[in-house]
Amino acid sequence: GAVVSQHPSRVICKSGTSVKIECRSLDFQATTMFWYRQFPKQSLMLMATSNEGSKATYEQGVEKDKFLINHASLTLSTLTVTSAHPEDSSFYICSARDPGRKYGYTFGSGTRLTVV
Amino acid sequence: QQQVKQSPQSLIVQKGGISIINCAYENTAFDYFPWYQQFPGKGPALLIAIRPDVSEKKEGRFTISFNKSAKQFSLHIMDSQPGDSATYFCAASGAGDYKLSFGAGTTVTVRA
Numbered sequence: 491g492a493v494v495s496q497h498p499s500r501v502i503c504k505s506g507t508s509v510k511i512e513c514r515s516l517d518f519q520a521t522t523m524f525w526y527r528q529f530p531k532q533s534l535m536l537m538a539t540s541n542e543g544s545k546a547t548y549e550q551g552v553e554k555d556k557f558l559i560n561h562a563s564l565t566l567s568t569l570t571v572t573s574a575h576p577e578d579s580s581f582y583i584c585s586a587r588d589p590g591r592k593y594g595y596t597f598g599s600g601t602r603l604t605v606v
Numbered sequence: 607q608q609q610v611k612q613s614p615q616s617l618i619v620q621k622g623g624i625s626i627i628n629c630a631y632e633n634t635a636f637d638y639f640p641w642y643q644q645f646p647g648k649g650p651a652l653l654i655a656i657r658p659d660v661s662e663k664k665e666g667r668f669t670i671s672f673n674k675s676a677k678q679f680s681l682h683i684m685d686s687q688p689g690d691s692a693t694y695f696c697a698a699s700g701a702g703d704y705k706l707s708f709g710a711g712t713t714v715t716v717r718a
Contacts, residue, residue, distance in 0.1 A: 496649070522704065533695060533708045534650070583649050587704060593638040594705065597649040 491517050494586045496598025503574055503605055511569045511601045513584030518594075520586035524559075528600075530579040540567050560590035574605040609633055610698050612709025620717050625683040627712045628697035632677065636698040638705075641670065641681045644693045653694070654681070686716045 493516040494577035503509045513523060521542050526534040538554075540546040548554045556578075560568040567586075571578055582601045588594035612629045619625045629639075639653035656663045656670040656679065663670045669682040683690055696709040 522693060524705070531711075531713075538650070539703070555677065572620050581647075585706075586651075592700060592701070593704070594653070595652070597642075597651065600647070600649040602647065 492588055492596040493595065494520075494567050494584065494596045495499075496497075496584050496601055498601060499606070500602045503603070505575055505605055508570055508572045509574055509599075509603060510581055511571075511584070511603075513567045513586065515596070518588045518590065520567075521564065521589045522586045522587040523561055524569040524573060524585040524587070524595075525559060525567075525569050526583045526585065528582075528583060534583060536577055537569075552576045553557070571603065574603070576605045579603055579605045586600040608706060608710065609707040610696055612712060614712060615710065616715070618715045619686045620718060621686060621688060623686050625681075625686050625690070625714050625716075626627040626665075627681045627694055627696070627714075628678065629680065629698075629709050630678045631698050632709075633700065636673070636707075637689060637701060638699045638702050639670070639672065639679050641668075642695045642697060642708075643655050644695065644711075650695060662668070663699075665686075676713040681712070686708040686714075688691075688716045688718050691716045 502578045523540045525537045537552045538544040538548045539544045540559045546559035584598040636641045642650035643653045644650040667684045674677045697706045699706045
């Protein structure tokens with residue numbers, strides 16, 4: 491089946507620094523990837539949609555200069571949290587859509603970000 | 607504004623019992639309705655999904671019931687097992703932008 495690899499699984503960073511999270515589709519080419527944020531005991535909230543080779547589309551209220559998304563290839567998308575603050579601490583999850591299947595979404599295993 | 611409303615927020619069921627989770631939606635453009643299972647610290651995993659042209663879909667102990675006129679769908683977990691203890695999310699998507707709208711989630715606890 492389709493596999494999406496997300497790294498790192500956990501990261502702790504100091505306030506003011508930047509952190510990069512990678513999301514790779516291992517056995518299919520993902521033209522579209524989605525990035526979600528999930529706070530404890532809450533649902534997944536879509537942050538942005540990235541299409542290979544074009545700028546990401548951000549959801550309302552998501553700071554595009556703070557959450558930089560790059561989808562430079564059909565198998566890799568990255569989310570960089572810039573100038574991280576403790577309130578950015580959350581669980582970040584990517585999802586890749588397999589264009590060969592109309593609704594072929596595969597989720598990564600998530601990244602727990604803690605900003606201290 | 608949450609496009610998919612899910613209830614209950616949590617439920618406790620005895621081993622062997624039936625867990626039922628309900629979801630409702632408003633956007634008639636939705637044509638894909640998946641259910642995801644999520645364990646703590648993990649990403650969600652697709653459990654079962656349905657399209658609106660069928661009223662029921664069963665895979666093992668998991669069944670989706672879909673009522674297009676009422677714009678509601680539900681997940682039934684039969685013969686619930688302790689390993690089913692997890693958070694379940696319903697979701698919906700349409701072909702326009704393929705974005706998934708998630709429900710708030712239901713934490714299911716199966717007592718042995």
